[in-house]
Amino acid sequence: MPKVRKVVLNRVEGEIQLKLVWEKGKVKDAFIIAPNFRGFEFILEGKPALDALVINPRICGICGHAHLIATTKAIENLYENAGLKIDIPQNARLIRDITLGAEIIQNHLRWFYMFVMPDFLKLEKSKKLKDFEPIKGYKWQKAVDFSSRIVKVIAIFGGQWPHTSYSVPGGVVCDPTTFDLTEAKSIVDSVVGFAQQEIFGMDIEDYLSVSSEEEYLKKSKNSDLKKFIFMCKKHQLDHAGKSYHRFLTVCDMEYAFSKGITKKKRRNFYVEKVREIDSYSYLTENGFSFDKNRYSWAKAVRYDGLPYETSPLSRRINSREKLFINLLKHYRDSYMVRMWARIDEIARLLYAMKMWIESIKPSEPFYIPPPADIKEISGKGVGLCEAARGSLIHQLTAEKGIIKKYNIITPSTWNLGPRCEKYLSPAEKAIKGADSQIKAEMILRSFDVCSVCTTH
Amino acid sequence: MNITDREHLRALFTKPTNYINTNRGDAYYRELYKKMEKRLTELRAQKPVREAEMKFEEYLKVWELTRRDFLKWVSATTAMLMLPPQFEPLVAQAAEVMNRIPIIWINIQDCAGNTEALLRSYSPTVDELILEYLSVEYHEVIMAAAGDQAEQNLEKAVKDFDGKYLLFVEGSIPVGMPEAFTIGRHPKTGVEHVKHLAEHAVAVIAVGSCAAFGGVPAAHPNPTGAVGVMDVVKGKPVINIPACPANPANITGVVIHYILTGEIPELDSLLRPKFAFGYRIHDNCERRAHFDAGEFVEEWGDFGAKNNFCLYKMGCKGPFTFNNCSIVRYNEGTNWPIGVGRGCIGCSEPNFWDVYATERPIADSPIQPPAGRGVESTVDQFGLGVLTATAVGIGIHAVASALAGKKDKEENKEEV
Numbered sequence: 001m002p003k004v005r006k007v008v009l010n011r012v013e014g015e016i017q018l019k020l021v022w023e024k025g026k027v028k029d030a031f032i033i034a035p036n037f038r039g040f041e042f043i044l045e046g047k048p049a050l051d052a053l054v055i056n057p058r059i060c061g062i063c064g065h066a067h068l069i070a071t072t073k074a075i076e077n078l079y080e081n082a083g084l085k086i087d088i089p090q091n092a093r094l095i096r097d098i099t100l101g102a103e104i105i106q107n108h109l110r111w112f113y114m115f116v117m118p119d120f121l122k123l124e125k126s127k128k129l130k131d132f133e134p135i136k137g138y139k140w141q142k143a144v145d146f147s148s149r150i151v152k153v154i155a156i157f158g159g160q161w162p163h164t165s166y167s168v169p170g171g172v173v174c175d176p177t178t179f180d181l182t183e184a185k186s187i188v189d190s191v192v193g194f195a196q197q198e199i200f201g202m203d204i205e206d207y208l209s210v211s212s213e214e215e216y217l218k219k220s221k222n223s224d225l226k227k228f229i230f231m232c233k234k235h236q237l238d239h240a241g242k243s244y245h246r247f248l249t250v251c252d253m254e255y256a257f258s259k260g261i262t263k264k265k266r267r268n269f270y271v272e273k274v275r276e277i278d279s280y281s282y283l284t285e286n287g288f289s290f291d292k293n294r295y296s297w298a299k300a301v302r303y304d305g306l307p308y309e310t311s312p313l314s315r316r317i318n319s320r321e322k323l324f325i326n327l328l329k330h331y332r333d334s335y336m337v338r339m340w341a342r343i344d345e346i347a348r349l350l351y352a353m354k355m356w357i358e359s360i361k362p363s364e365p366f367y368i369p370p371p372a373d374i375k376e377i378s379g380k381g382v383g384l385c386e387a388a389r390g391s392l393i394h395q396l397t398a399e400k401g402i403i404k405k406y407n408i409i410t411p412s413t414w415n416l417g418p419r420c421e422k423y424l425s426p427a428e429k430a431i432k433g434a435d436s437q438i439k440a441e442m443i444l445r446s447f448d449v450c451s452v453c454t455t456h
Numbered sequence: 457m458n459i460t461d462r463e464h465l466r467a468l469f470t471k472p473t474n475y476i477n478t479n480r481g482d483a484y485y486r487e488l489y490k491k492m493e494k495r496l497t498e499l500r501a502q503k504p505v506r507e508a509e510m511k512f513e514e515y516l517k518v519w520e521l522t523r524r525d526f527l528k529w530v531s532a533t534t535a536m537l538m539l540p541p542q543f544e545p546l547v548a549q550a551a552e553v554m555n556r557i558p559i560i561w562i563n564i565q566d567c568a569g570n571t572e573a574l575l576r577s578y579s580p581t582v583d584e585l586i587l588e589y590l591s592v593e594y595h596e597v598i599m600a601a602a603g604d605q606a607e608q609n610l611e612k613a614v615k616d617f618d619g620k621y622l623l624f625v626e627g628s629i630p631v632g633m634p635e636a637f638t639i640g641r642h643p644k645t646g647v648e649h650v651k652h653l654a655e656h657a658v659a660v661i662a663v664g665s666c667a668a669f670g671g672v673p674a675a676h677p678n679p680t681g682a683v684g685v686m687d688v689v690k691g692k693p694v695i696n697i698p699a700c701p702a703n704p705a706n707i708t709g710v711v712i713h714y715i716l717t718g719e720i721p722e723l724d725s726l727l728r729p730k731f732a733f734g735y736r737i738h739d740n741c742e743r744r745a746h747f748d749a750g751e752f753v754e755e756w757g758d759f760g761a762k763n764n765f766c767l768y769k770m771g772c773k774g775p776f777t778f779n780n781c782s783i784v785r786y787n788e789g790t791n792w793p794i795g796v797g798r799g800c801i802g803c804s805e806p807n808f809w810d811v812y813a814t815e816r817p818i819a820d821s822p823i824q825p826p827a828g829r830g831v832e833s834t835v836d837q838f839g840l841g842v843l844t845a846t847a848v849g850i851g852i853h854a855v856a857s858a859l860a861g862k863k864d865k866e867e868n869k870e871e872v
Contacts (some may be wrong), residue, residue, distance in 0.1 A: 008639075037680065059567060061569030105831055148787075
């Protein structure tokens with residue numbers, strides 16, 4: 001008889017529950033339950049479209065900025081679909097990328113040091129890991145410090161973090177001076193220093209040229225990434241937690257990643273192929289349903305009918321980075337590779353942020369007024385954005401500037417949503433086969449769990 | 457809209473009782489000083505909540521902070537609490553006995569934004585002092601324990617510190633649809649969770665606009681029937697620290713005040729501490745001079761925007777919003793929304809998602825720059841515009857104020 005056990009995963013944004021079905025000491029089936037709901041899509045209905053710029057960042061305290069960018073892009077797309085060309089100054093694009101980069105970096109820093117490494121403390125009580133102990137450990141504190149530092153870059157351009165609203169259709173409202181840019185650059189440099197010394201154990205540019213695991217282990221001095229890799233191998237997490245081996249990325253970012261979908265081969269991404277399925281969700285097209293088959297507030301998302309993983313790993317694969325193509329050959333999309341991609345992105349984005357900051361020209365505009373008042377615009381718009389956890393999609397229908405319908409598909413909906421009739425969600429699939437509860441939790445955590453985004 | 461409503465609006469935005477009295481005379485402060493000294497001596501005699509804690513000095517060392525960093529923070533906090541400088545030594549001592557106060561922090565319909573803000577605050581305040589030194593017995597985002605162990609820890613803390621802990625609540629509570637929030641392996645709804653923990657707490661602190669007034673989840677049509685803590689918790693003092701996110705400095709401020717006096721700070725009619733919500737954004741805004749001079753940004757990116765003119769016409773709600781962000785700012789004082797030219801969205805006022813949100817009619821009002829006279833004198837002129845846009849909000853504001861007024865009296869009996 002299979003045994004069923006429910007576990008609550010804390011230490012995430014909000015709360016996620018796991019229902020694990022055990023057979024012969026292994027997880028036979030897993031249900032990811034997102035038990036909390038606020039109803040943003042309903043709140044947005046009937047409100048002026050520009051209100052979404054203020055409301056949507058509040059979907060998530062961690063990725064609020066990504067939601068702002070997706071909202072801005074959706075409104076800009078609304079203009080374009082209405083046949084009005086909207087100019088976005090290069091400076092504004094750069095600022096949006098810089099701040100988004102900063103938000104993603106702070107998330108990865110925190111996730112690795114505050115959530116992932118402390119999990120290993122539960123697998124073994126070794127003195128080597130003392131630094132990673134929550135609150136008391138030296139590395140834990142350093143990570144909090146540097147993740148606080150990098151968000152100051154967002155504060156410089158956006159006013160505050162979390163919950164910024166400085167990006168508007170047509171550009172950004174800030175008008176940074178050279179002084180602001182220098183300050184931002186010096187913050188980025190200090191985080192680069194931390195990353196080189198603690199995370200990668202080598203120069204960032206050298207790290208970015210590494211193309212295989214052997215090469216990295218050989219070149220790197222003592223580093224936290226190295227420790228992580230050894231720990232994964234010791235506890236057989238290098239091959240655990242495999243999912244569908246299908247990857248999705250919805251937009252490009254210069255120097256950092258490119259969009260696409262990979263299912264054996266890489267193809268282009270088309271937003272029309274995205275579908276939401278609610279057969280296991282409390283939230284249905286016709287309202288709410290609490291019948292017993294339904295188990296989560298989140299919906300399932302499918303691309304061309306298939307589940308896809310969206311994450312930093314997907315971004316690595318879709319931009320054809322050699323290191324990760326190689327890692328995938330050996331380990332496939334396992335716990336270790338998925339987490340490594342997340343850590344890898346810290347280096348890639350820091351490098352890109354330096355480039356972006358240098359490309360800003362303070363004498364050129366940061367905002368160009370849209371060609372018409374939003375009150376004259378009707379139609380549909382889509383905003384695509386890559387957030388810390390993966391792909392974020394905002395879809396909106398407006399009539400004379402008033403929102404008629406708003407749909408949000410978050411990265412966590414892709415990864416941690418419930419099943420559909422045919423497929424488990426990527427994280428549910430990855431957890432299957434885990435041989436202990438803690439490993440099941442860790443595999444779930446490798447998807448960078450965020451329950452508030454999942455259900456919104 | 458009749459004249460009484462307009463009068464009400466005027467009363468709301470100009471009520472002198474919203475302001476804090478920053479100079480109450482020597483006798484008052486002498487008395488307060490004595491009272492605080494006594495309280496600190498009592499706390500010092502108590503054992504720390506957890507045994508084997510490091511000394512405060514050691515914590516400073518661990519965090520690579522100097523005594524000087526600490527003293528800087530002490531001055532800032534003393535000023536924020538609107539205490540005269542001679543109280544600085546007391547504030548310093550308060551920080552050192554923080555570990556006598558147990559804390560439980562829970563998240564209901566939240567986005568974790570307030571926790572995030574707290575983790576990214578001034579050094580050496582909250583990361584170090586609250587999370588390190590203050591005894592956070594339960595906080596689901598940062599604690600080490602998870603799952604069943606966390607649930608057990610929480611129950612143990614409630615038992616051990618019955619009637620002694622401060623309960624922090626982040627997020628609104630869905631009373632209309634309890635299924636919208638459940639927690640734990642044996643699911644409890646958000647309403648049950650908050651009520652249970654509040655029953656055993658000494659006071660409840662609602663952190664952020666969601667916990668205070670329902671926030672975004674309570675915006676029209678309020679799909680889950682979300683409300684703030686004060687609508688659910690009865691018979692316990694409730695302190696609201698609204699704003700989205702709540703400013704971490706104000707959270708520490710409330711805690712320090714409690715340590716210093718054993719009482720909750722003086723509150724306004726919406727249960728907000730007056731030390732933080734005693735002024736409007738507009739009163740201390742860095743762009744205020746431009747308002748008085750009649751210099752306004754007319755469009756993002758224009759000449760005015762480049763020269764930091766007043767954002768009032770771009771929909772800034774600073775004149776209507778009580779909060780201290782113009783002084784304290786965010787992210788270690790790095791910046792605040794007005795600093796980048798976005799304008800205030802009024803996030804610490806009740807119901808603002810429906811009535812204040814972005815570029816609303818207030819901004820288009822035909823205002824006459826009243827050099828030297830302040831915004832009050834123009835209330836009548838733009839009053840009509842405001843009334844159409846905020847009719848709903850004012851109704852609710854009024855009810856809330858009336859209710860809160862009653863609470864005020866009850867609390868005064870209990871607390872002061």
